[in-house]
Amino acid sequence: MTYRLYGVRDFANFAVHLALGATGAPHEAVFLEPEDLKSPDHLARHPLGMVPVLETPDGTMIETAAILLWLADRHGGLAPAPDSPHRAAFLSAFFFTTSNIHIAALDLLHPYRPAGEGPVRAVAEGAHDRLTGRLTVLEDLAARDPDWWRQDAPGILTFYLGMLTRWCAAFPACPDLAISLSA
Ligand SMILES: N[C@@H](CCC(=O)N[C@@H](CS)C(=O)NCC(=O)O)C(=O)O
Known part of the structure; x- marks a missing residue:
């Protein structure tokens, strides 16, 4: 599956976009305008109408830190692994x-x-x-x-x-x- 990242240019999705690029996994970025964030379509993705939102094979994810850590654990190489002394x-x-x-x-x-x-x-x-x-x-x-x-x-x-x-x-x-x- 291709990851789909919803964001606004220069908002918090930026860090997730960099991480997706580093994984090498197929992904696409959907850039919204700030005024689109409280639309019914986007509120269905994020209950507060915020970004980032990442669609993954395991479901839709919100919260930048959670998404980054999930990508690191899933793909490796972006953070010390759970059993690492670091x-x-x-x-x-x-x-x-x-x-x-x-x-x-x-x-x-x-x-x-x-x-x-x-x-x-x-x-x-x-x-x-x-x-x-x-x-x-x-x-x-x-x-x-x-x-x-x-x-x-x-x-x-x-x-x-x-x-x-x-x-x-x-x-x-x-x-x-x-x-x-x-x-
Ligand atoms: N705790 C959330 C915060 C996300 C957040 O603050 N996103 C901002 C952009 S950087 C946002 O979507 N703002 C739009 C709004 O508040 O309407 C996370 O880390 O993902």
Whole structure:
């Protein structure tokens, strides 16, 4: 079966698209417009009208982290295998990224969401500080067990983090609070 990935350009489907490409498995990407996400057709795929959505032989999947981990387990080579001694460190860093870094990135990109337009600057500055601190934590985790962090063999963590850091560099609501990729 050909995987079918539903997404919007530059939304969270980007990491899944990179992972699908790395598996070499047949896949197609269906790009929607943001205004299509709450259509009955898409709400039938995702109860909140979000992306990514991946159609697989085992059924329709939602949630970026779940999809990435499922692809890694199914196809191998994109993360330490369940019996690998590096699995524990990898899972810690992967879920640190999906929860702590992704959530902070959303506040940098959409600082009006928590409480409207009033505190936008304060929310964005707080997000920038949290991101800087949390990326430093991730660097410390990587230094402890760099096996899953090899640049010659990018995997699902690299794809996820690459997407998040690209967002934080390219799309912050306050341009002066962009996260520097070189830093
Ligand atoms: N926890 C979900 C979040 C997905 C998510 O936030 N998707 C955004 C795009 S990056 C979305 O679909 N936004 C459209 C909307 O909220 O209407 C996941 O990781 O898949």
